Amino acid sequence: MNLASKIILIITVLIAGFLAPDAINYTQQYLNQPTEKLSIEQYCMLSSQPCTQNSVKMTLNKDVIKPLVTSQITVQWQHSEAETLQLTMQGLEGELGTVKYLLKRVSDNKFQGNITLPVCTLDEMTWLGQLTDGKTTVYPALKMKG
Template sequence: MRTAIKISTIMLALLAGFFFQHFFASTEHSRPTLAKDKYCMLSTAPCTQHDVTMSLNSNTPHPLMPVLLTVEWPATTSSSLLLELTGLEMEMGKPVFQLKQLRPGVFQGEVIMPACTSSSMTWLGELSDGTQTVYPAIRTTR
């Protein structure tokens, strides 16, 4: 009886270790990365991706301080755009912002970057008109 309990305990521990390792390996691979050819780093200088031009009204956005994002998207028929952000250096949720149309093809919205414990943070974005998606990135500093 004791041998059966020992073998069962060992099997259970091995099985738990397998699932534990599999869980953490799969979450590690799902971390976002800043691929230079995928993301457009935003600043006051316009950045264009797939005929969509994006810019900020500040070169150094700060957490909890509003920054104005302007987007020129001439090929869209949408009346608004959605921006979803994901933290690169740490998981801080996925803040979502709406940009409203100023005139056909031009959108603007106020983005307030979440506060972070580190001195700087990179936010990777997905900006969508509901049909097409472009990928802005914003680097904040304290």
């Protein structure tokens, strides 16, 4: 193998190694997306009052979420073997990226985590989410008011 071929091979391997994590992450996110887009009515709207979807009960420590103010989410998830739950959220009315949170097990069927949402130029924004224990997914949503 000549020198030029070796250099091209090394550059190709480096580029592949650099891009592979992003490609894997994108593929995993794509595979975790619901096959059809859910309507807002199919989401469980979070507040200080419990909201239940597929036997998973979710509550927030406050009714109104404000940007850059930490709120706590509590989830009662029966028969989950997971030590953590993953919550992924995206804005409905505007694109502020995807935010991800881990909820940790605090007792047998209870998980808790903190949510801090980014600043938005809109007065209100709906955030749509996916909450999973790795086997089952439920769909929480919340309203943020600035």
